[in-house]
Amino acid sequence: MxxxxxxxxxxxxxxxxxxxxxxxxxxxxxxxxxxxxxxxxxxxxxxxxxxxxxxxxxxxxxxxxxxxxxxxxxxxxxxxxxxxxxxxxxxxxxxxxxxxxxxxxxxxxxxxxxxxxxxxxxxxxxxxxxxxxxxxxxxxxxxxxxxxxxxxxxxxxxxxxxxxxxxxxxxxxxxxxxxxxxxxxxxxxxxxxxxxxxxxxxxxxxxxxxxxxxxxxxxxxxxxxxxxxxxxxxxxxxxxxxxxxxxxxxxxxxxxxxLPNPAEANPPPFRNAQNRQIAIDPNPQSHVIADVFKVINDPFVGKLSVFRMWQGTLRRDSQLFIDDNRKAFKVGHLFRLNGRTHVEMEQAIPGDIAAIAKIEDIHFDAVLHDSHDEDLIHLAPLPFPPPMFGLALEPRHKGQEQKLSHALARLSEEDPCFRVEHHKELNETVVRGLSDLHLKIMLERMRERYGMEVLTHPPRIAYRETIAGSAEGHHRHKKQTGGAGQFGEVFLRVDPLERGAGFEFVDAVKGGVIPGQFLPAIEKGVRQAMETGAVAGYPLQDLRVTVYDGKYHPVDSKEVAFVSAGKKAFLDAINKARPIVLEPIVDVEVSIPEPNVGDVTGGLAGKRARIMGTDARRGGERVIKAQAPLAELTDYPTELKAMTGGRGRYSLDLSHYEPVPPPVQRQLSEAWKPKLDDD
CATH class of the missing domain: 3.40.50.300 (P-loop containing nucleotide triphosphate hydrolases)
Incomplete structure (x- = not known):
């Protein structure tokens, strides 16, 4: 060199x-x-x-x-x-x-x-x-x-x-x-x-x-x-x-x-743990600092981590650390990338772009360094567009869940705009990308590289349930099987809380009519019912449950009896308290050319959106700010692309939850009833 x-x-x-x-x-x-x-x-x-x-x-x-x-x-x-x-x-x-x-x-x-x-x-x-x-x-x-x-x-x-x-x-x-x-x-x-x-x-x-x-x-x-x-x-x-x-x-x-060389250019935006910008010295004699900006899972070479050298000199057989990990790894091979080929190199100096292979712990945006004597630093994040287009998927063949997880993890390492979400409450794996084409390409790669075929469908919306009023519920659980029986009786009240307040469980039992040892069992039964919902099968939130009375038997009362009694008393109260379904409302920010403003605002209005305002930007661009139900935006990437000729972009952020319109609630409830009957 x-x-x-x-x-x-x-x-x-x-x-x-x-x-x-x-x-x-x-x-x-x-x-x-x-x-x-x-x-x-x-x-x-x-x-x-x-x-x-x-x-x-x-x-x-x-x-x-x-x-x-x-x-x-x-x-x-x-x-x-x-x-x-x-x-x-x-x-x-x-x-x-x-x-x-x-x-x-x-x-x-x-x-x-x-x-x-x-x-x-x-x-x-x-x-x-x-x-x-x-x-x-x-x-x-x-x-x-x-x-x-x-x-x-x-x-x-x-x-x-x-x-x-x-x-x-x-x-x-x-x-x-x-x-x-x-x-x-x-x-x-x-x-x-x-x-x-x-x-x-x-x-x-x-x-x-x-x-x-x-x-x-x-x-x-x-x-x-x-x-x-x-x-x-x-x-x-x-x-x-x-x-x-x-x-x-x-x-x-x-x-x-x-053009400027690495020593002449604006200093890179490295920051320390306190988020303060720090100076990097492009000196080959300093400690090694490099940033991984690309990860390639190569079928022949293995995982290839491509990085930019910012400081120091990296040689083959050097010891490096990843971020704050105290375990070092050895640089066995150092590569220069030349299009299709990877060429071995002896060393990399500040300004060089190089790669190392087969180090599994390296990830995109990792900082590689050779000393823990200095502050832990990171490069300021790039302004990546949020991946908004989603698909729920599952293996085409049973028993391949682990293989699917491995393949998705590999793909997400390579592309910061390809995101994998595991929704436990919905029992779904959802992948998100920048468009339907983006996801199509990623799933094709998964099939070609890992032999993984999947079934896809639109992801479910994370609805919630709550109550609009207060009510009381009661249930007596009594079971006799010839030996020791099961007995527990619970009286409770449910009250609505403000949006986002979550859940409160209150013990208001007087006189020891229910021993304190059984109150956790009642709460457990209530929480079980909250997870499965009461109207449309979605989790309940924003309510208070107050247990105020009940009975127990000194021999037959057990935890399992009070779990069942608490669950059914809670459902009894919920059904009287005017249960409602809540839908996620998101803040939408749409950036479009000026001539498309009318079409885009009209399209949003047709999706039950509220237009909050518009801003003008340089270059004839307008930004429309709105709030809309997430359920109405499932196909929005495709629609926006069609309306603006591919020139529009948008971002979403969760704002709050609101009750769905009555027709939507009826539709969700009717869709849930057959599943409930099957159970």
């Missing part, structure tokens, strides 16, 4: 689906001498789309890392998925890079994926680069596209090079200013970007005003340029045709000469 930390560049290619990121990734590897021949997405022969589903569908599902060496410079390049359904895998890579190159299709212009990736990168404090691809497309007005980018993302977006003609090359307009272009004079573009760069520093601006640009050395320009990127004062625009190879070498030059 001949490079140092200051020679490393870490760049993620991001953007909307179909802009040509994977083809650009392939072209950059070809121009950098990593591969001899470019693969094609259509043929399924690219370095990054290696998964069978990626080849079949013709687009990326996961991210892919490859390294390019250019002299002393080492570029870690990451191709990412553009589809919203797989945004989690894309955002994971933002924890490992200094720069995000947002790729734009010259023919389609700004799309919602462009906006989203620009915003995510800005929020993370990463340098941003706009790469206009497919510049050789017929009838494309590149000047108009540049103007729209500046209008959308700010005047800090400026070309760093310009296409000289459709056929062949692009011209640098930062260091050079002479030459003809298709849509603008190079001198004008040179002056614009130079004016933007020099104003970042008083000393640079002063030298420029006093003696012109001749007074500025290339190093001064580089330092000012890098500071502009780091502070968001400049978003360079560059031009390529990945398929034709136009501008690809020039883009590598930009990566090499102008």
């Amino acid at each position: 001949s490079y140092r930390t200051e020679n490393i560049r870490n760049v993620a290619l991001a953007g909307h689906a179909g802009v040509g990121k994977t083809t650009l990734f392939e072209a950059l590897l070809h121009a950098g001498g990593v591969i001899q021949n470019m693969g094609a997405v259509e043929r399924g022969s690219t370095q990054s789309d290696t998964d069978a589903q990626e080849k079949a569908r013709g687009h990326s599902i996961d991210s892919c890392v490859a390294g390019i060496d250019r002299g002393n410079c080492h570029i870690n390049l990451i191709d990412t998925a553009g589809h919203e359904d797989f945004r989690g895998a894309t955002l994971c890579t933002f924890a490992a890079v200094e720069t995000v190159a947002v790729v734009v299709n010259a023919a389609n212009g700004i799309e919602h994926g462009t906006r989203r990736m620009m915003e995510h990168a800005r929020e993370r404090g990463l340098a941003r680069l706009l790469v206009i691809n497919k510049i050789d497309t017929e009838s494309v007005d590149l000047q108009k596209l540049v103007d729209s980018l500046r209008e959308e993302f700010g005047n800090e977006c400026l070309p760093v090079n310009l296409p000289a003609d459709r056929a062949g090359k692009v011209l640098d307009c930062f260091f050079h200013r002479d030459g003809a272009t298709d849509f603008s004079s190079l001198a004008d573009a040179h002056r614009q970007i130079l004016d933007q760069v020099v104003e970042i520093s008083e000393s640079t601006m002063g030298a420029y005003l006093d003696a012109g640009e001749e007074a500025l050395t290339p190093q001064q320009l580089h330092d000012a340029f890098e500071q502009c990127l780091r502070e968001g004062h400049l978003v360079p625009i560059c031009f390529v045709s990945a398929r034709a190879g136009v501008g690809v070498g020039e883009l590598l030059d930009i990566f090499d000469h102008l």
